[in-house]
Amino acid sequence: MPVRELFANFASDFQSLNIIHIIQFRNIVLAAAAAAALHAGASGRAAAVAGVRIDDSFWSPKMEVRNDVTIPDVLRKFEGRHTAEPEEALVKLYRLLKDEPELKSRPGMDVDERRYFDLVTFWIENRGRHCGYPHWLGWGNPRSEQWIRESGYSDASFGSHSRPSWGDYAQDSIPVFEQTTIEGHAVRDTLLGTGIATAALENRDPRYIAAARRLWDNMTGRRMFVTGGVGAIHEDEKFGPDYYLPSGAYLETCAAIGAAFFSQRMHELTGEGKYIDELERVLYNSLLTAVSLKGDNYTYQNPLNADGHNRWEWHGCPCCPPMFLKITSEIPHYIYATRDDALYVNLFIGNDADLNVAGHPVKVSQHTAYPYDGEVEISVDPQTAAKFAVKVRIPGWARGVENPDGLYTSDLSGAPVLKVNGKAV
Numbered sequence: 001m002p003v004r005e006l007f008a009n010f011a012s013d014f015q016s017l018n019i020i021h022i023i024q025f026r027n028i029v030l031a032a033a034a035a036a037a038l039h040a041g042a043s044g045r046a047a048a049v050a051g052v053r054i055d056d057s058f059w060s061p062k063m064e065v066r067n068d069v070t071i072p073d074v075l076r077k078f079e080g081r082h083t084a085e086p087e088e089a090l091v092k093l094y095r096l097l098k099d100e101p102e103l104k105s106r107p108g109m110d111v112d113e114r115r116y117f118d119l120v121t122f123w124i125e126n127r128g129r130h131c132g133y134p135h136w137l138g139w140g141n142p143r144s145e146q147w148i149r150e151s152g153y154s155d156a157s158f159g160s161h162s163r164p165s166w167g168d169y170a171q172d173s174i175p176v177f178e179q180t181t182i183e184g185h186a187v188r189d190t191l192l193g194t195g196i197a198t199a200a201l202e203n204r205d206p207r208y209i210a211a212a213r214r215l216w217d218n219m220t221g222r223r224m225f226v227t228g229g230v231g232a233i234h235e236d237e238k239f240g241p242d243y244y245l246p247s248g249a250y251l252e253t254c255a256a257i258g259a260a261f262f263s264q265r266m267h268e269l270t271g272e273g274k275y276i277d278e279l280e281r282v283l284y285n286s287l288l289t290a291v292s293l294k295g296d297n298y299t300y301q302n303p304l305n306a307d308g309h310n311r312w313e314w315h316g317c318p319c320c321p322p323m324f325l326k327i328t329s330e331i332p333h334y335i336y337a338t339r340d341d342a343l344y345v346n347l348f349i350g351n352d353a354d355l356n357v358a359g360h361p362v363k364v365s366q367h368t369a370y371p372y373d374g375e376v377e378i379s380v381d382p383q384t385a386a387k388f389a390v391k392v393r394i395p396g397w398a399r400g401v402e403n404p405d406g407l408y409t410s411d412l413s414g415a416p417v418l419k420v421n422g423k424a425v
């Protein structure tokens, strides 16, 4: 398919979303291959990972060319218009290749990973830099799309910004660093926030950090439902205005998952527990409810009033299942975090983990029936004598802080009790 046709339907195409899933799938496989090679001391084009042999064709030059050349050069053309937000996926690919340079020794992988990161910052910083037309809200979608098709934006008088505005829908009305509210398509914006925060982890640019904080604060403090759902309005699957929280709201499953990704990444950026509170809200109230117990049906919309809404076997817009798979596959990485000489215990899920804390191998385990029972037993077992901090998240709801901005309150009685080796502290 010619490139022009491939990305011609900016309003609802899914090619870019598919590309992002492919990149993220490839990130996972590349990371697994790196881990397997490290573990086995192996090298070569195929790696046995968890009993799965990756076929040589996966590393074929054709695939690598698409990854290195075609994708960035194509995606660069459409600036703020992409259907999905690929920033996070490309930052992860960048970091993976930077951290595991031996991956670049594979045939066809002679890439300069910096190009991926540069492309991400290009996308983020070029939002809102356009010719000023069409006026999506005033003109409506059909007239705006017609205006773009007729290439009115190529008028030389528009100067260097000779591209159309893709509007609030694509977070393209104004530059990202000037955006104070989270607007437009909820999946796009939550994933954009995730991408900004992920990029900030790398460049520590205060503009990125401030923008991510502003968007997250507006989302959770004024536009998030008590279930963690976001995107109140059916039309354009978008955020509503502040405090617009009706019981029949749209609330796409993907959007809640995007909000969860955003919250987790904000915690990685800041170390603050409130971000995990909001991740947890989504996990238990939007994610688990989105899939049937048998795992063969799922919700697309999640209104608080579910009368008349059933789970789907399939949906003509099949975005939610891969997002569900992405987050469930990442949950093991969300339970703990480490930074400097501290171990963060973020989520309370029964597990056994082998971690590295400040250079020390540490076995950590949890026994709990949370959330059915609030008791959590955490064992921390360094393999050699070590000194480091263990930071256990005390959920906001357990401290009477249901939401960081007071959007929700609860009247729980009782206070959390923390014991170390059986003694209350």
Ligand SMILES: [Zn+2]
Pocket (backbone or CB within 6 Å): 252, 253, 254, 255, 318, 319, 320, 321
């Ligand atoms: Zn979806």
